[in-house]
Amino acid sequence: MSDSATVVLTKASPLVSLDKHGVTSGLIRVNLNWTPPAAVAPAPESRGLFARMRSSLRAAGAKGVDLDLGCMIKYSDGRKTVVQALGNAFGALDRFPYVALDADDRTGTRAAGENLAINLDHGAEFAKLLLFVYIYEGSGSFRGLDAVVTLTSDRGDRFQVRLDDCPAQAHACAIALIKRQKGELVVGREVRWFTPQDGPGIQDVISRAYRLGMKWTPGRK
Template sequence: MVSVWEFLKGDRNDSFDTGGQFKVTLTKSHPQHAITGSAATTGYLYINLHWSTRTAEAPGAGGALRRFFDPRILRPLAPATAGSAPVSVDLDLACMYELADGTRGVVQPLGRLFGDLNRPPYVKLSGDDVSGAPSGETMHINLEKKDQFKRLLIFVYIYDDTPAFDRTHAVVTIVPQSGPRIEIKLDERAPAARSCAVVLIENDGEGKLTIRREVRYVHGFQSDLDRLYGFGMQWERGYKSAAAPAEPGS
């Protein structure tokens, strides 16, 4: 068995999945998994986003060239180049949180809201990968503070001026301290989507964390996901250097 660190670094030669018994893949027919015992209350929960880009398809292929629009700023995205050249995709891993005391917020690259493990929200993003490197993007959740959590929405959004989700092979993997790792594939065709609610983590207050697959694509950004899940935050447009909470803007 490989270490969590080796797995998160992207060593796929041994996929932490000996005999298939150390991995749970959440699907539409099997959307939920519970983390219980010491795995739900000690150490860290690791969440990793890894993706690779599909090659651009030639005109006339099943994924013919399209133009996609942000409905709010009405600016077309650049069409992919014909042929087999890879397309550039910048996916961002993020988390909306609601704590037990009612505090709500977001951890994301936009606004450099990378979070903190030792102070609220007890969630920290390792950094911002813009290329789909083997290590991807990793988020850590401090389970020593599990009682402070009510719910965590893990989501992925596409940063400004990049192709849509159907141009990528993206996987979100959740790795507890013990027990199986949990895998959620973002493999549904959603050519116009700019954001995806991937998984909802809820604390039942009785020592169990429920991990529920969502994989709900929206055409908009963080504010649209917020409305969908009722976090009730105020959002402003911004770039990765802007103050936040922010979402991709014009």
């Protein structure tokens, strides 16, 4: 359950206006937290060779889950960029792109998770900010990871999106879209899932799905 200060964006109520909450300047921090499968207690099962084999396979599949939080940004002057760990594109807050990622949590065990900050003092320069997450390596699906994204303003306003209703084999998710709507900056829940069947190069797939027109080259971290 969330506390009373947290606005949870749901299918039934997917939009919130930052302006109406008085969140028009300063930083808004985007936190991604998830539970690594290895941290989930296994169900009791019978002993024996096959039981040990099943347990070993589960443990092998649970290792090295690496979720990456990112943000694709389109500016009012037409410029476009992305902030993400891939390619060490960690961004900056005091200069372009005015969005920054603080760290790359490769296991889900970092207490603070992954955090991305947006400098709303430059809010007028943003046309769209698409928050997304994908599996860089490890587990082939988001199922069982209990991923939650929380946006927190400098004043403590909290807006939360739970990455639920995950289909089988989903390896990426468009979380939320921040954009201008009737003069106000609004956050809209997306939770739009992508699977390998959508095509290779997940950033390119997401960019095309949202018509952001970005061009991508292969990269590693």
